[in-house]
Amino acid sequence: MGKLNVTVLRYLTKDDFRVLTAIEMGMKNHELVPGPLAAAIANLKTGGVHKLLKELCKHKLVTYERGKKYDGYRLTNTGYDYLALKSLTLRGSVSSFGNQIGIGKESNIYVVADEEGTPICLKLHRLGRTCFRNVKSKRDYHGRRHKASWLYLSRISATREFAYMTALHDRGFPVPRPIDFNRHCVLMELVNGWPMTQVHELLDIPQVYDDLMNLIVRLGNSGVIHGDFNEFNIMLTDAGKPILIDFPQMMSTSHENAQFFFDRDVTCVREMFRRKFAYESEDFPKFSDLERDDDLDAEVHCTGYGFTKEMEQDLLKEYGMIEEEEDEDDEANEPPVLVPAETNDIDEYRKQLEHEVSYSETKPSEKSNDAIKRYIESCTQF
C-alpha cells in the first residue's frame, strides 16, 4: 500500500483531458477504441489527437492494443482514476493526496485532503476488473449484445454508495458524512475510529451488541438492509460508538431475498460477539419484527439518481447478492469483438463528452436532480 501517484494530474491539459474522456466514451461499446473514433469524439479544433494519445500511453493512462479485427486504445485503471480525480480536483473537493489506508474486497481507500487541508476519505470502487472478457453479455436498447464493463459497474457502485450514504446521513444514521462523488470515486468523512476487526476489548459489550442490533432494526424500519454487516464494515469510535460504512450492496426490505440478508446481517453480529467477546444473547431481532416507518429505499431509487432496475440487478449480481441467471443463448465462447460504432453514434458520443466535461466542474450538491440523473444515465452503454 502506498501513495496515490498523481503527479501526472498537474500536467494534464484541457485537451489531454478531453482525449482521455473520448476514450472513456468510446469504451462504452468498444473493447478497443480505434484512433479515428477517438479523434471524432474528441473533436479538437486544432487536431493532433494522435500525439496526445501517444503521451497518454506513455503515462499509462491508456494502452494501445492489437485486437482480432482492429487495433485501438483501452482506458487503464490509472486512466480512469485520473479522470475522476481530475474532476474532483477541478471542482475543489480534493486538493492533495495522501496514503492508502485500506484495501477492501471491492475497493482501494486513501486519505486525501480538501482545500482547507482537512483529511477526508477517498474510496475508489473496483468492480468487474475482469474487463469485458469474463463478464456476461446482455442486450442494450437496440437489441445488440454488450458486456457490463468494469467502467459501468464501478461507476454505478460508487453512485449507489453515495446515494445510500446521503439518505442515511440525512436521517441521522451513524455513517460517514458524504462529500462528493465522480465516476467510481466517493469522497466522505474520514472516520475517527477502528474497524471492529481490530477491536479485541470493549468496555461495555452488551451495550455495543444492542447498539448494533438496534441499528439493523432502525435500518429495516426505514426500508433497507445493509447486506454486508460484518466487522470490516463496522467502525468503532474511541467512545465505543459504532459507525457503519460500505453501502453499494444495500437493498430494500421489499426485495425478494430481503429476509435472507436481514437474517444474515443479524447472524453476523451474533457470531462476531460469540467469537470475539464470548458473548451470547437470546435477544436478537427478527425480520417479522420490523415496522416500516420510512421509505429510504424508494428515495434512493426515485430522487434524481435515476437508477434503473437493470443497473441494480447488474450490481447486486456483481456483489454476489443475487444469482446470475443462465444466459439463454450462451455466447461465452465467442471472442469479445465489438463492432466499431456507426457514424450516427458520433453525435451521441460528443453530446456525452460535453456533458461529462461540464459535469467535471460542478458538485452534485450544486446540481439539480435532473443533472445527476443525466449523469447516471450516461453510465449505460448506448
Ligand code: ADP
Ligand atoms: P469494500 O467495499 O472494498 O469492503 P469499505 O468501504 O468496507 O470497502 O472500506 C475498506 C476499509 O477501509 C474499511 O474496512 C475501513 O478499514 C477503511 N475505511 C473505509 N471507509 C472509511 C472511512 N470513511 N474512514 C476511515 N476508514 C475507512
Ligand code: MG
Ligand atoms: Mg467493506
